[in-house]
Amino acid sequence: MDNSVKQFLFNTMKQEFTPFPVDKSICTGWAEGEKRGGETILYTGCMYQLAPLSAIFNRISPIVSRMSSPQLILGMAKKVHPEKRELERSYKILRRISSILKKNGVDFGYLFEDEPYSGAFLLELGMLDEFEEYAKLVKDKLLSMGVKRIITVDPHSQNALSRYSEFFAFNIEVINYLDLVKDVGESRSKGTYVIHDSCLYSRFMNKRDVYRLILKKSGVSIKEDYMVTSKENSLCCGGPLAPVNDGLSSEIGKYRATQLKRVSDKVIVQCPFCYTNLSPYVEAIDIAEMISL
Amino acid sequence: MSENIWYVAIERAVNNNIPRVKSILERHTYISDARAKLRQAKLEVLSNLKEYVDMTMESVRRNGGNVYLAKDGEEARSIVEKIVGDKNTIVMGKSMVAYECGIRQHLINKGKEVWETDLGEFLIQLSNEPPSHIIAPAIHMTREQASKVIRKIDSTSSAQSHEEIAGEARKFLRQKFINAEVGITGANAISADTGSILLIENEGNIRMSSIMPEVHIAIAGVEKIVPTLEHAFLEVMVQSAYAGLYPPTYVNLTSGPSSTGDIEMKRVSPAHGPKEFHLILLDNGRFKTADDPILSEALLCIRCGRCHFHCPVYRIMGQKWGDPPFTGPMGAMWSYVVYGDGKPSLLCAHSAGCREVCPMDINIPKVLERIKYIAQK
Ligand code: SF4
Numbered sequence: 169m170d171n172s173v174k175q176f177l178f179n180t181m182k183q184e185f186t187p188f189p190v191d192k193s194i195c196t197g198w199a200e201g202e203k204r205g206g207e208t209i210l211y212t213g214c215m216y217q218l219a220p221l222s223a224i225f226n227r228i229s230p231i232v233s234r235m236s237s238p239q240l241i242l243g244m245a246k247k248v249h250p251e252k253r254e255l256e257r258s259y260k261i262l263r264r265i266s267s268i269l270k271k272n273g274v275d276f277g278y279l280f281e282d283e284p285y286s287g288a289f290l291l292e293l294g295m296l297d298e299f300e301e302y303a304k305l306v307k308d309k310l311l312s313m314g315v316k317r318i319i320t321v322d323p324h325s326q327n328a329l330s331r332y333s334e335f336f337a338f339n340i341e342v343i344n345y346l347d348l349v350k351d352v353g354e355s356r357s358k359g360t361y362v363i364h365d366s367c368l369y370s371r372f373m374n375k376r377d378v379y380r381l382i383l384k385k386s387g388v389s390i391k392e393d394y395m396v397t398s399k400e401n402s403l404c405c406g407g408p409l410a411p412v413n414d415g416l417s418s419e420i421g422k423y424r425a426t427q428l429k430r431v432s433d434k435v436i437v438q439c440p441f442c443y444t445n446l447s448p449y450v451e452a453i454d455i456a457e458m459i460s461l
Numbered sequence: 462m463s464e465n466i467w468y469v470a471i472e473r474a475v476n477n478n479i480p481r482v483k484s485i486l487e488r489h490t491y492i493s494d495a496r497a498k499l500r501q502a503k504l505e506v507l508s509n510l511k512e513y514v515d516m517t518m519e520s521v522r523r524n525g526g527n528v529y530l531a532k533d534g535e536e537a538r539s540i541v542e543k544i545v546g547d548k549n550t551i552v553m554g555k556s557m558v559a560y561e562c563g564i565r566q567h568l569i570n571k572g573k574e575v576w577e578t579d580l581g582e583f584l585i586q587l588s589n590e591p592p593s594h595i596i597a598p599a600i601h602m603t604r605e606q607a608s609k610v611i612r613k614i615d616s617t618s619s620a621q622s623h624e625e626i627a628g629e630a631r632k633f634l635r636q637k638f639i640n641a642e643v644g645i646t647g648a649n650a651i652s653a654d655t656g657s658i659l660l661i662e663n664e665g666n667i668r669m670s671s672i673m674p675e676v677h678i679a680i681a682g683v684e685k686i687v688p689t690l691e692h693a694f695l696e697v698m699v700q701s702a703y704a705g706l707y708p709p710t711y712v713n714l715t716s717g718p719s720s721t722g723d724i725e726m727k728r729v730s731p732a733h734g735p736k737e738f739h740l741i742l743l744d745n746g747r748f749k750t751a752d753d754p755i756l757s758e759a760l761l762c763i764r765c766g767r768c769h770f771h772c773p774v775y776r777i778m779g780q781k782w783g784d785p786p787f788t789g790p791m792g793a794m795w796s797y798v799v800y801g802d803g804k805p806s807l808l809c810a811h812s813a814g815c816r817e818v819c820p821m822d823i824n825i826p827k828v829l830e831r832i833k834y835i836a837q838k
Contacts, residue, residue: 171837292811294833371813395479403773404812412807420773422812 169293169411178290178298182305188225189448190218192281194249198259199278202266206277208317210266210345213286213325214297216258219440220250226410245333258440261456265321267347271461274348276319284309288328289390292408300335303328307338320347321456323368323439344369346438346455352415355386361453362391362432364424364446365402366439379455381439386459393431403427407441417445424448467601467779475770481705482767492702495695496820502692503684503761503821506653510751513653514685514742520656524717525730526738528656530683533745534562537680541645542571544678544739546640551674552634554660554667556647556745557581557595557764558680560786561799564645576637578666578698580630587613591786593780596704596766601779634666644670644735648681648691649700649763651740657690657716658740661697661709668713677715677735682743684760696763701812703765703820746799755831759794761821766791768825771814782808790815790825794832803836 180189202210249255269276284306290299299449310318318340320326332338346369363383369375376399383390395401405422425446428435437443438455446452486492506513508627514530515616521528527544531537541564545551550571553565565586568575577586581599585592588610592598599607604623611629612618620626644665648658658679660667671677687693694712701709719734730736750756769775769789783792783805809829816825 247784294830294837296830296834367810367812367814371817394483395476400478400771400814400817403776403814404810406773406810407836408810408812409774409808416774416777416808419777423777424773 170194172242174293174295178295178302181285181287181290181302182220185306185309187218187222187285187289190214190221192247194218194221194255195283196280197255198262199266199280202280202332203277203419204280205282205313205315206275207314208274208276208277208319209283209315209395210269210276210279210408211283211286211318211325212262213280213288213320213322214283215325216261217250217255217287219258219444220254222291222441223444224248226414231235261454262321264456264459267422267461268349268352268456268459269319271343272350274319279315280314282309282313286325286328288324289411291328291331293411299328303332303335307332307340310340315340317343320344323366323373324441327368327372344375346375346382347350348455349382352382352386353418355383355388355458355460356387357386358460359434360389360391360432361434361436361458362393362428362434363397364405364428364442364452365397365399366437367402367404367408369438370399370402377407382459383436383455388458390436391431396427396431405437405442405445407438407439407445410441410445418448421445422449466603466606470601470603471776471779472473473603474597475776478705478770482703485702485705485707489702489707492699492707496699496703499687499692499695499699499763500693500761501670502689505571505688506686507684507751507757507760509688510683510748513688514683516653517651517656517686517740517742520653521717521738522656522739524656524738525716525720526656526740527744528740530744531562531743534743537562537743537745538731539743540641540739540741541678541680542567544737545573548676549573550637550641551575551643551645552578552637552641552666552670553582554644554646554662554670555582556645556680557786558682560592561643561745562680562743564680576634576641578634578638578670579662579664580627581664583630583634584610587611591780591785594766594769595764595786595788595791596706598703598786601833602655604653621806638666638669638673641670641674643676643678644672644674645678645680646671648679648685648740650696651681651686651742652688652690652693653686654689655716656740657693657714659693659697660713660715661701661706661711662713663706663710665711668711670716671713672719672734674743675731675735676737676739677718678739678741679715680741680743681785682745682760683747684762686742689720699820700763700765703763703767703818705767746801750798753831756794756798756828758823759791759828760796761823762791763797763821763822764791767820768815771818773814774808774810778808790829794823794828797832797836803832806832806836809833 409417594600720730721732787795
């Protein structure tokens with residue numbers, strides 16, 4: 169990603185608390201009927217909703233950065249919406265996560281348009297000073313709204329928010345929804361599936377067994393293969409590289425999908441970016457789409 | 462090299478190597494303790510690097526060897542050039558540090574006859590390509606390609622199988638070993654207390670390169686120093702196990718020039734082996750790296766090459782990721798350590814398969830995050 173683009177995004181982020189200029193109604197569209205605010209919040213980071221747009225953004229940003237006024241064009245991103253089918257899918261996932269948590273007795277609110285982006289991509293690009301500066305703003309915003317506990321729904325937000333305390337004191341509890349799901353119903357899924365583990369969930373947060381257990385309780389049939397799905401051998405989907413090198417990111421996605429297909433042609437993911445990077449090459453299904461209430 | 466050939470080659474290598482390492486580690490469970498002990502020993506050296514370099518130099522001299530501390534590749538090249546002098550025929554055992562310093566090319570430019578003797582390096586030399594993996598430098602080459610490359614030494618060769626290709630190289634290099642005046646090797650580990658170097662291998666080429674010529678030059682980074690000979694043995698055990706080559710066929714231990722005590726128990730030198738032993742210790746960014754609490758982890762690397770196979774970026778990019786001879790996750794770290802190049806780090810997807818399998822427990826994604834940070838400053 170070009171430096172001028174990075175700077176532009178950083179400035180936008182500080183003002184609007186979104187990863188790039190975006191119409192905020194895209195982020196909140198799923199949440200009709202959700203309680204506003206509260207001490208415990210369900211935190212989407214707008215990741216599921218924006219993942220399809222991020223893919224487009226990453227593809228065009230190198231071209232845009234070579235233009236004479238990239239800021240002007242990037243500013244127009246606010247007018248772009250994800251494809252309806254993709255957006256509806258992300259809303260369905262978020263609504264389902266919300267229902268599952270409620271069924272499990274978890275009480276929470278949602279911050280709607282006040283929900284700040286976590287800053288994950290600054291962290292993942294190694295822009296640590298910018299991440300720290302931005303994260304402090306997020307912390308203040310969350311504290312000003314009385315937030316004490318955050319329930320994340322994706323690995324990138326979980327990772328970014330739980331690393332705030334490496335940079336400054338951060339006393340808001342950050343927990344992932346998968347850890348709160350104890351009771352699930354019988355899944356209506358048929359056939360055998362292979363799990364593509366999110367790298368962050370699997371190797372940074374040790375959650376492999378958490379979602380395997382959920383799937384087992386749901387009665388989903390999972391096939392494992394040491395060379396493809398073990399902790400040491402499962403490979404990345406390439407998603408985190410999309411802002412840096414979109415071509416390489418897609419190549420990795422394709423390579424990973426080919427490996428997974430050798431085990432099963434139905435792949436369970438737990439991250440919106442894994443879905444975006446793998447779904448062009450294999451049928452990918454989010455874990456929240458798999459489990460029933 | 463087309464991408465398809467690379468995918469075929471890496472797939473074969475991964476499917477051969479990963480299950481083999483797994484079964485070695487399951488069969489020889491003591492390796493796990495060895496690596497933990499080794500990590501501690503190496504951390505101790507890194508936190509007192511200067512003292513350990515001094516101790517090593519003193520030990521080498523005590524053994525009758527010559528020892529040098531080169532601040533960079535240029536200084537290392539000039540030391541080698543002086544030692545070689547007017548000798549002409551040189552054989553090299555695989556050494557990444559020699560590659561890092563451009564030793565082979567430098568000597569060739571000076572009109573010397575220089576041969577890499579490790580089969581992979583030899584193929585790389587013949588095809589004039591950079592190495593693509595630290596322990597299997599010709600990993601990107603399929604058998605079919607290697608068979609074409611070997612025809613460069615004998616255009617009539619019909620070698621096709623792995624065995625036949627190795628046979629052609631053996632025939633050609635045998636004569637080179639016999640005639641060589643200087644042998645240049647690396648070192649897998651150097652013990653500070655005894656001034657010994659340890660080298661592991663399976664081909665026998667390092668043993669020949671370090672024994673047959675009159676002069677043996679070993680060149681290694683200062684991070685290869687461990688406190689004692691016991692730790693040096695641990696290092697070669699752990700390195701070979703994690704490389705999937707356990708037990709190593711040969712472990713070569715050299716502590717100075719050859720000698721004999723057979724007449725009245727008086728030790729005289731030389732005997733049958735080299736009459737000169739030279740150890741060149743290389744800094745080239747390592748001292749500076751040792752001072753950084755996060756980056757210094759990179760110096761724990763024992764070059765087993767395991768992280769490569771568990772990395773999605775390497776699986777796609779191969780030798781195109783990193784500055785030769787450094788490829789893969791370790792290469793993204795080391796491209797910065799010795800060449801100051803932070804760009805390879807930017808391609809790390811922090812998938813952390815590397816960290817999962819690294820015998821030295823190097824938090825590679827964390828090191829690369831720091832390099833990304835520095836590179837963008
Ligand atoms: S970084 Fe670790 S796994 Fe990679 S080559 Fe070095 S020691 Fe081996």
